[in-house]
Amino acid sequence: MNLKNDFLIIGLMSGSSLDGLDIAACNFIKNDSRWTFSIIETKCISYSKEQKNKLEKLSSVSAKKLVKAHADYGIWTGNCVQVFINKYGLKPDFISSHGHTIFHEPAEAYSFQLGSPAHISSASGIDCIGDFRNSDMALGGEGAPLAPIADLDLFPEYEVCINLGGIANISYMNKSGQLVGFDVSVCNLIFNHLSEKFGKDFDEDGVLGLKGTLNEDLLLKLENLDFYKKRAARSLDREWFSKNVEPLFSDTAMSIEDQLHTAYIHVSEKIAHHINLAGGGKKVLLSGGGTKNKYLVRLIQEATASKIFVPDESVIDFKECVLMAYLGLLRVLKTNNCISSVTGAERSCSGGGVYLN
Structure with a gap:
């Protein structure tokens, strides 16, 4: 090399x-x-x-x-x-x-x-x-998230970068000039899990979630998850989702549409909240599969004064591959690719x- x-x-x-x-x-x-x-x-x-x-x-x-x-x-x-x-x-x-x-x-x-x-x-x-x-x-x-250093170096025209994958994560420079990044909440993991009950792999454009109504009790349970009480570096994985989030959506008396609608409200509000904490009027780049969900993107935009930008499809679908390639490049160059202000190391x-x- x-x-x-x-x-x-x-x-x-x-x-x-x-x-x-x-x-x-x-x-x-x-x-x-x-x-x-x-x-x-x-x-x-x-x-x-x-x-x-x-x-x-x-x-x-x-x-x-x-x-x-x-x-x-x-x-x-x-x-x-x-x-x-x-x-x-x-x-x-x-x-x-x-x-x-x-x-x-x-x-x-x-x-x-x-x-x-x-x-x-x-x-x-x-x-x-x-x-x-x-x-x-x-x-x-x-050990996570890995994206922030690549977001900072490769997408300098945006002040906030958010990936809407199975889990949503965010990266930006804080007011002290430190690079920060963390997992915000589950995202497509819960939407896809509920969509499977309709025999679908995912909720295209949020159509199923749009049909439902908000369930306040479920929303409160989601808001009270211990993960959201962490103030330092934080990260999620699929196993955490299976143990902590999936069981909250097991109430057979509640329609799947209502569960989906409530999940959309929860996820979009969490994401918008952290965009707003990053500072008003920012340029925000979205990527990941959730970027194709028009309902989710609309909810996020409605909850923040910052401007949401959706890139071309190759970046939406393969940005994480680009980020991994860049982390490998930094490794070859013997340059830091895991940043302590992000991970807490x-x-x-x-x-x-x-x-x-």
Whole structure:
């Protein structure tokens, strides 16, 4: 991995919504002291029902089965990348892989992302960087969110960046000039969970939620979740959602439409609240699958005086791949990619293990 001013990097992401493996070939060029990017090619490989079921259950299998799945998923990912680069005739410098989160336990100082970088490298024939969170967690940090440093460097024209994925997170510079970022609330995880009860993967444009009415008791239960009482660095994962949020939506006497409507009100109000705390009149960039949900975006915009911007579809769908690619670039450059003001670690660090092919 020679240091230079022009890199082609394959960014890989698998989010908590379990949509699939996102692949993006990203070109980074250094102009003066700033890195700029362009998305060259992309691909989303949707998970089969069998893969989804397996990924959802891996948090409760034996250690032996988890280690085997770690290797198998790495090999599968590497093969997917090889097909991708061969199709488009690409010659990437390296792969930067997030993996698929199975465990994320900041209080116990560990996080586990499925998809062995060693196996990705071997299967694809390309150097791979992965396991970005645990260096920060070893220093007492949350290991999340990872996006803020990339948001700051790659999208400088926006003062606030929000990703509406399975979980919603935010990043911005605070009044003291510190980069901050944290998970705001669950997002698509709850919308998709409730939509599945209608036989749908997601609530397109929020149509189902629009049909419902607000349930004040449910809203109060959501507002009183212990997570919202945390004032320091904070992060969420799918397992937390399953244990703490999903059970609140088990009341069979309440219509699914009402549950969805209440979830939309809760999530949009939480997001707008933190936009407003970042300061009035800001330029806010949205990304992630939730950006395509017109009802959700409308609710957020109605609750803030800041201006919401929706990027082009490639950025909506593959921004997290771009961010992972950039974190890998910073790792190669031995530059900090986990920022202590975001994660709460004792110091910033350059996280990620490098696996040479």
